[in-house]
Amino acid sequence: MEPHFDVEAIQARWLPVWEDLQPFRASDDPADPRPRCYVLDMFPYPSGDLHMGHAEAFAMGDVIARYRFLKGDNVLHPIGWDSFGLPAENAAIVRGENPAAWTHRNIATQAESFRRYAISVDWSRRFNTSDPQYYRWTQWLFLTCFRRGLAERRASAVNWCPSCQTVLANEQVVAGECERCGAAVTKRELTQWYLRITDYAEQLLDDMAELRGTWPERVLTMQRNWIGRSTGAYVDFALCDDQGTIVDGGPVTVFTTRPDTLFGATFFVIAADAPLASALVTDEQRAAFTDYLAQVRRASDIERLAADRPKTGVFLGRYVRNPLDGSALPVYAADYVLADYGTGAIMAVPAHDQRDLDFARALDLPVRVVVETGEPDPAHTGRATVAEGVAVDSGPLTGLATAAAITAAIDLLAERGTGRAAVTYRLRDWLISRQRYWGAPIPIIHCPQCGEVPVPEADLPVLLPDLSGEQLTPRGTSPLGAAVQWLSVACPHCGEPAQRDTDTMDTFVDSAWYYLRYCSPQDDQQAFDPAAVRRWLPVTQYVGGVEHAILHLLYSRFLTKVLRDCGLVEFGEPFRALLNQGQVILNGAAMSKSKGNMVDLGQQIDAYGVDAVRLTMVFAGPPEEDIDWADVSPSGAKRFLARAWRLARDVTAEPGAPERGDHSLRCATHRTVAEVEQAITGLRFNVAVARIMELVNTVRKAIDSGPGPADPAVREAVAAIAIMMSLVAPYTAEDMWSLLGHPPPVARAEWPQVDPALLVQREVTCVVQVAGKVRARLAVPPGIDEAELSRRALADAAVERALAGRGVARLIIRPPSLVNILPEVAS
RNA sequence: GCUCCCGUAGCCCAAUCGGCAGAGGCAGCGACCUUAAAAGUCGCUCAGUGCGGGUUCGAAUCCCGCCGGGAGCACCA
Numbered sequence: 001m002e003p004h005f006d007v008e009a010i011q012a013r014w015l016p017v018w019e020d021l022q023p024f025r026a027s028d029d030p031a032d033p034r035p036r037c038y039v040l041d042m043f044p045y046p047s048g049d050l051h052m053g054h055a056e057a058f059a060m061g062d063v064i065a066r067y068r069f070l071k072g073d074n075v076l077h078p079i080g081w082d083s084f085g086l087p088a089e090n091a092a093i094v095r096g097e098n099p100a101a102w103t104h105r106n107i108a109t110q111a112e113s114f115r116r117y118a119i120s121v122d123w124s125r126r127f128n129t130s131d132p133q134y135y136r137w138t139q140w141l142f143l144t145c146f147r148r149g150l151a152e153r154r155a156s157a158v159n160w161c162p163s164c165q166t167v168l169a170n171e172q173v174v175a176g177e178c179e180r181c182g183a184a185v186t187k188r189e190l191t192q193w194y195l196r197i198t199d200y201a202e203q204l205l206d207d208m209a210e211l212r213g214t215w216p217e218r219v220l221t222m223q224r225n226w227i228g229r230s231t232g233a234y235v236d237f238a239l240c241d242d243q244g245t246i247v248d249g250g251p252v253t254v255f256t257t258r259p260d261t262l263f264g265a266t267f268f269v270i271a272a273d274a275p276l277a278s279a280l281v282t283d284e285q286r287a288a289f290t291d292y293l294a295q296v297r298r299a300s301d302i303e304r305l306a307a308d309r310p311k312t313g314v315f316l317g318r319y320v321r322n323p324l325d326g327s328a329l330p331v332y333a334a335d336y337v338l339a340d341y342g343t344g345a346i347m348a349v350p351a352h353d354q355r356d357l358d359f360a361r362a363l364d365l366p367v368r369v370v371v372e373t374g375e376p377d378p379a380h381t382g383r384a385t386v387a388e389g390v391a392v393d394s395g396p397l398t399g400l401a402t403a404a405a406i407t408a409a410i411d412l413l414a415e416r417g418t419g420r421a422a423v424t425y426r427l428r429d430w431l432i433s434r435q436r437y438w439g440a441p442i443p444i445i446h447c448p449q450c451g452e453v454p455v456p457e458a459d460l461p462v463l464l465p466d467l468s469g470e471q472l473t474p475r476g477t478s479p480l481g482a483a484v485q486w487l488s489v490a491c492p493h494c495g496e497p498a499q500r501d502t503d504t505m506d507t508f509v510d511s512a513w514y515y516l517r518y519c520s521p522q523d524d525q526q527a528f529d530p531a532a533v534r535r536w537l538p539v540t541q542y543v544g545g546v547e548h549a550i551l552h553l554l555y556s557r558f559l560t561k562v563l564r565d566c567g568l569v570e571f572g573e574p575f576r577a578l579l580n581q582g583q584v585i586l587n588g589a590a591m592s593k594s595k596g597n598m599v600d601l602g603q604q605i606d607a608y609g610v611d612a613v614r615l616t617m618v619f620a621g622p623p624e625e626d627i628d629w630a631d632v633s634p635s636g637a638k639r640f641l642a643r644a645w646r647l648a649r650d651v652t653a654e655p656g657a658p659e660r661g662d663h664s665l666r667c668a669t670h671r672t673v674a675e676v677e678q679a680i681t682g683l684r685f686n687v688a689v690a691r692i693m694e695l696v697n698t699v700r701k702a703i704d705s706g707p708g709p710a711d712p713a714v715r716e717a718v719a720a721i722a723i724m725m726s727l728v729a730p731y732t733a734e735d736m737w738s739l740l741g742h743p744p745p746v747a748r749a750e751w752p753q754v755d756p757a758l759l760v761q762r763e764v765t766c767v768v769q770v771a772g773k774v775r776a777r778l779a780v781p782p783g784i785d786e787a788e789l790s791r792r793a794l795a796d797a798a799v800e801r802a803l804a805g806r807g808v809a810r811l812i813i814r815p816p817s818l819v820n821i822l823p824e825v826a827s
Numbered sequence: 828g829c830u831c832c833c834g835u836a837g838c839c840c841a842a843u844c845g846g847c848a849g850a851g852g853c854a855g856c857g858a859c860c861u862u863a864a865a866a867g868u869c870g871c872u873c874a875g876u877g878c879g880g881g882u883u884c885g886a887a888u889c890c891c892g893c894c895g896g897g898a899g900c901a902c903c904a
Contacts, residue, residue: 004866175901217831217832218831218832218898218899221830221831221899221900222898222899222900225830225899225900226900228903230903230904232904254904255903255904256904257903257904258904269904309902311902335902336902336904337902337904338902338903338904340903341903341904342903342904345904346904347904348904349904353904354902355902355904356904358902424903424904425903426903546898549899619839619840619851619852620839620840620852621839621840622840625833625840626897627839628839631838631839631840631853632839632852632853633839633852633853633854635853636852636853637852639866639867640851640852642866642867643867646867678843682843684841686839686840686841686851686852687840687841687842687850687851689851689852690840690841690850690851690852691850691851692851693850693851693852694850694851697851700868701869704868704869705869765847767846767847769846769847769884769885771884771885772884772885774847777847809884810884811884812846812884812885814846817846817847818846818847818885820846820884820885821884822884
């Protein structure tokens with residue numbers, strides 16, 4: 001044993017030992033009496049080696065998992081790879097190989113780095129989503145949705161990334177740009193597969209109630225906003241002439257959240273790019289409309305999203321009839337109305353909607369105030385009055401407050417059969433088709449006779465054809481379409497020649513169910529073993545970045561609910577608690593190659609060691625906050641580890657009989673264990689580390705200038721330190737454990753038992769204030785009662801001096817820590 | 828523009844219920860140790876909690892208004 005702390009030697013010593021011991025196997029024995037706990041880190045995408053972000057996230061997850069192991073739980077802490085996706089495909093094109101080659105090399109590299117990083121995972125459960133044994137079940141999941149009517153193929157204007165050459169789901173378009181590559185997204189009219197997540201909108205909202213308190217509030221808010229529930233009404237507008245006389249065709253339906261403002265509608269707008277606009281335009285107006293539509297189509301999504309650009313539109317030559325007052329409203333086409341929200345058409349109430357007012361002012365249309373809010377006239381100010389108020393000039397609604405007027409308007413419409421209460425959502429169905437190679441093929445066969453025929457389950461997986469290099473070059477249609485042999489297949493239904501679907505699934509489908517697969521990763525009969533899932537799920541603690549606040553987490557919640565409705569799982573929410581760790585940044589900015597402010601994880605580990613890097617991550621601050629690498633000190637972390645390690649080296653006490661040790665050191669040890677435990681369970685890992693540091697300092701003093709290294713309390717303290725430190729610094733802790741004479745692994749030692757008797761302090765300090773100012777400190781027993789405490793406080797000489805003969809007007813007593821004496825005011 | 832979160836020492840951050848503003852670390856200074864340096868050990872300096880009000884016996888903590896920083900949403904009818 002070397003006399004000095006030697007990081008390299010310690011790492012080299014223990015890594016092979018752990019490899020041998022496999023300390024983190026989860027037990028699948030149903031009779032195992034230990035409480036079960038499922039700690040899950042969002043699985044990595046294999047893009048090269050691990051980076052600082054992985055190091056942080058997995059350091060956090062590891063604290064939780066290792067703590068549960070030490071507490072004696074049967075812990076499931078798995079890892080795998082989210083290994084389908086575009087980067088592999090792009091690399092394969094450049095290198096002239098199959099994406100699997102690049103993918104597997106990167107996974108091997110990352111796995112090796114994870115081993116060295118000493119994360120506490122059950123390596124026997126690893127899998128990759130690109131393995132046929134896995135994607136077979138992704139395809140099964142798709143078919144499960146298909147059979148329930150939740151997967152359907154339909155034509156629609158979809159988001160198209162010209163750079164990735166594929167369509168994107170709504171969630172994958174951020175401010176008009178591709179979430180992956182940042183290219184400006186355009187629209188295409190395509191027939192694509194959708195999963196009907198909108199069927200679950202209400203449940204996705206409602207079930208967030210059970211996540212409150214254990215998920216970050218901001219993630220819940222983001223999901224709530226994304227789902228975007230609106231309550232209001234559908235209102236039918238009959239087509240009419242300019243006098244309000246009903247003509248053939250129609251009606252046209254709109255959604256509104258303010259049916260109470262129906263009497264204020266002065267015109268009507270249809271999204272220019274909605275089919276309805278082209279259908280309604282009159283021959284006289286067709287030329288103007290066509291010009292306008294072309295202009296709208298030229299504008300990119302990014303331009304359209306600029307909120308304050310001027311309103312434009314054209315008259316369609318048609319009128320609709322206001323169902324309540326019979327007036328004729330001119331119909332316009334405009335691009336401020338969205339084709340795919342609500343019905344793609346609106347009734348315009350310029351007095352009480354800013355967008356409508358802007359449009360009305362641009363085209364010189366009338367403004368009618370129908371809600372009195374106390375604010376000035378919108379027609380003059382240009383500011384719509386959107387607040388609630390009292391209905392005016394609104395026929396039977398007049399005089400009603402907004403809430404009542406809304407109800408009354410809906411009743412009125414329902415009575416006449418021209419409207420009904422309704423709820424709409426911002427959430428759209430999940431577009432899952434991708435025109436790329438490296439994903440799970442959609443298991444559908446298109447038969448000229450039978451239509452869309454699901455691949456029989458016995459024929460799964462539909463394997464990817466072996467394509468590589470330039471065969472994968474994106475051409476706007478799936479590369480699978482060029483694999484003629486693969487493509488042609490007999491219809492499972494009628495046996496006639498048919499073709500496979502050539503698209504692959506969004507990789508977010510792969511990751512929407514992987515947490516179920518970890519329970520029975522080798523099962524070749526089913527996607528997951530329901531009994532095993534019942535034992536392990538829901539996930540006790542999920543750890544991952546906030547960038548998945550909507551995407552992955554929403555999809556996973558959705559598919560879990562689908563599986564629950566299939567009777568395959570018994571819960572609706574897969575992740576009971578969520579921790580969003582922050583990012584590692586440098587000098588206030590996200591690390592990026594182009595900015596040249598990268599910190600290389602491998603270099604940091606080489607310079608300071610695995611433990612110091614992990615400790616730096618965990619100690620830097622609250623886990624959910626970003627870590628600026630310029631603000632932290634891995635060398636300081638390494639110094640601390642060395643200090644702690646030397647304690648173990650210096651202990652000379654024989655094992656056993658801690659109760660004969662120094663009492664105050666024992667109190668410090670037990671108090672620290674209790675506080676560390678509290679900090680860990682509260683996810684305040686930085687505080688837990690600080691408490692351990694404090695104890696290390698205390699023990700150093702005990703060895704050098706206190707009871708000395710032979711005192712049993714010193715051994716007890718150092719053993720506790722080794723165990724607690726193993727959460728963050730497994731190598732150092734293992735070496736300390738070994739120096740104390742224990743066999744590895746420290747990770748499976750027992751969390752130190754706290755002796756409650758040692759937490760009770762014999763004496764506490766009571767502060768005595770006079771008129772809020774501290775005048776004295778008393779040493780009192782912790783169980784002191786009010787009477788005794790006030791007696792002692794008033795008897796104190798300093799207090800007497802401060803009172804200066806004044807009487808006591810009021811006594812505030814909070815035993816045992818505080819007495820506040822309010823003197824009588826001399827009048 | 829709307830909503831939410833956060834402002835504590837030179838820096839990163841603690842402070843269960845409203846009860847002594849400071850646990851831990853970084854940086855700095857000093858002493859000891861050392862042939863010397865590094866390492867190590869010990870000690871010290873440093874804020875009254877962004878600003879202004881309010882509630883309270885008592886506010887970093889609760890309320891209101893500003894200032895600064897961050898995040899989310901942003902034609903969703």
